[in-house]
Amino acid sequence: MLQGYLAGIRRLTVRQVPVPEPGPGEVVVRIRRALTCGTDLKTFRRGHARLPVPGPFGHEASGVVHAVGEGVRRFRPGDPVMWVPTAPCGACPPCRRGQENLCQRLFEPERMALGAYAEFIRLPAPVVSRHLFPKPDHLSFEEAAFLEPLSCVVRGWRRLGKPPEVVVLGTGTIGLLHVMVARALGLARVVVVGRRPAGLELARQVGATETVRAAAQEAAPRVQALFGGEGPAAVIEATGRAEGWQAAAQWVRPGGRVLLFGGLAGGTWVHFEAYRLHYEEVDLLGSFHYTPADVREAYGLLAQGRLPVARLITHRRPLAQLPAVFQALDRGEAIKVALVPDGDEPGPGGGDA
Structure with missing residues (x-):
């Protein structure tokens, strides 16, 4: 073979x-x-x-x-x-x-x-x-x-919970799967940030309510403006780039949550502003792999054709x-x-x- x-x-x-x-x-x-x-x-x-x-x-x-x-x-x-x-x-x-x-x-x-x-x-x-x-x-x-990538995405949402809205950074497969799961969970507003027009168009096709074409380091003012200048309740980083991790932590509103989903190479160090984490209670969450419960949930989403x-x-x-x-x-x-x-x-x- x-x-x-x-x-x-x-x-x-x-x-x-x-x-x-x-x-x-x-x-x-x-x-x-x-x-x-x-x-x-x-x-x-x-x-x-x-x-x-x-x-x-x-x-x-x-x-x-x-x-x-x-x-x-x-x-x-x-x-x-x-x-x-x-x-x-x-x-x-x-x-x-x-x-x-x-x-x-x-x-x-x-x-x-x-x-x-x-x-x-x-x-x-x-x-x-x-x-x-x-x-x-x-x-x-x-x-x-x-089933396998979706199980990983479901694991991320189990960590994140169900916020009222979300911004997804990245238009690769994982970012777009996050968009689909967000809509399946009933989120009314899902904004996607990316640089590739084709990726942003595909994001709209699979459920994004709005898209922003910008590099991660440049998008903060536009993302925050979409949410009354304060930023969204949750951000998912799905590019696996250090600059994306740092940007996502700046976009979210005070008291918001950031899911750092895209993995970085071993030995990578990322810097975050201490003020945001301490005085504004921004939560940074990691997510890795899946549990059997995540796999069963992903299987159900696929089997239901959602x-x-x-x-x-x-x-x-x-x-x-x-x-x-x-x-x-x-x-x-x-x-x-x-x-x-x-x-x-x-x-x-x-x-x-």
């Missing part, structure tokens, strides 16, 4: 490897759609603290069960499925405290389902037991493959073109690409089972 393999920084290849076989409690899935994401692009560019390089590449996908291992009862060959690539152990100190997204074993290689840019993938037993779900018939494989996630896919390409796809992503020529294994049609819709 074909499998994408990240051999080193900016060294992405497609290689031939044997189709995996499932061990006890495991499932092998034939991939129908895999999606590129910002985390994979960062890993391609500079590596990742939690993902192995070199190693099989990709983690957002959906497909059809090919084979099941001993003890698997909920799934059988032919079942269309969707999943997220990690699962908590349930026994370490963070898990016992209810912080399953901080599980000490989440990123042990033998427990992760990596290698989604492939024709087949083996899902480890922990993922099968906690985070493998049947794909609803009405949901395309492309839509189903959004989010227009398919609009975020800008290109569809054969799996064999994976290296060229990441070169295009590196140049900023796409937002999210659906990789189609050989034998599937790369047209829109995702190929429902």
Whole structure:
């Protein structure tokens, strides 16, 4: 089978490897759609603290069960499925405290389902037991493959709560997913700030009530003016840039909350104005990964068809073109690409089972 393999920084290849076989409690899935994401692009560019390089590449996908291992009862060959690539152990100190997204074993290689840019993938037993779900018939494989990033976004909203309005900084996939979730939660006002006209137009299509075209460092007066000069109740930073983190903390109103969602490279230091945090009680919140509860909520949002996630896919390409796809992503020529294994049609819709 074909499998994408990240051999080193900016060294992405497609290689031939044997189709995996499932061990006890495991499932092998034939991939129908895999999606590129910002985390994979960062890993391609500079590596990742939690993902192995070199190693099989990709983690957002959906497909059809090919084979099941001993003890698997909920799934059988032919079942269309969707999943997220990690699962908590349930026994370490963070898990016992209810912080399953901080599980000490989440990123042990033998427990992760990596290698989604492939024709087949083996899902480890922990993922099968906690985070493998049947794909609803009405949901395309492309839509189903959004389960992992959407679970992360749902986690962010669990941290943020439900403010009366929100400003989202960033028009990439994650920023636009935040817009969709905000509208699904019933927020009447969702403002998006970004620099790319195409991204801002897409933000309006998926639910933004207003958009501001500006760089993060320049947008403060315009954002605050939209909210009576005081600023919004909440800001979500979704660019993963240090200047975005600093800007978001300046936009929010006194007593407001800032969700610093976009991750920065290890060793990055960010400076905030102490006056805002102390005298104006501005809360800065981090958000990482997801818990099983977040995954179930994300699954429900997708299954109910409440989010227009398919609009975020800008290109569809054969799996064999994976290296060229990441070169295009590196140049900023796409937002999210659906990789189609050989034998599937790369047209829109995702190929429902």
